[in-house]
Amino acid sequence: MHMVPVVSDNVACVGYDRATRTLRVKFHSGGNYDYYDVPVFLYEAMLLPHPWRRVGRQIRAHLYRRVAA
Template sequence: MNWIETPESSNLTRFGYDKATHVLTVEFKNGGRYNYFDVPQPVFEQMKAAPSKGQFLAKTIKNNYRYARV
């Protein structure tokens, strides 16, 4: 998995995507790490392009995909 660093984000440290399993992994500045399951690759691409990764995560990912703390 290639990590995408997000130094401009006030909430996220980095995130990455596993194309084979469709798992989006997000690491937060508070130290938490979560896996979001069954995330389609186009949604990951949209997150990469979003001006605010944290807002995109909150609006598009959090309430729509299963997740687990890692």
């Protein structure tokens, strides 16, 4: 999955798999999480500056799991 750096206090970079609708979020703290069945518009919102403030709550509503770095 291709990861894209973002301007954020919390999030370092994000990636998205359109086939599975999986959003991967890498946090500055070192945690990497996959969020499942995420619509593409939420991924696109994550590419804007400070995305977690904007759509973090909506993304956390999806099933997720921590993944290895």
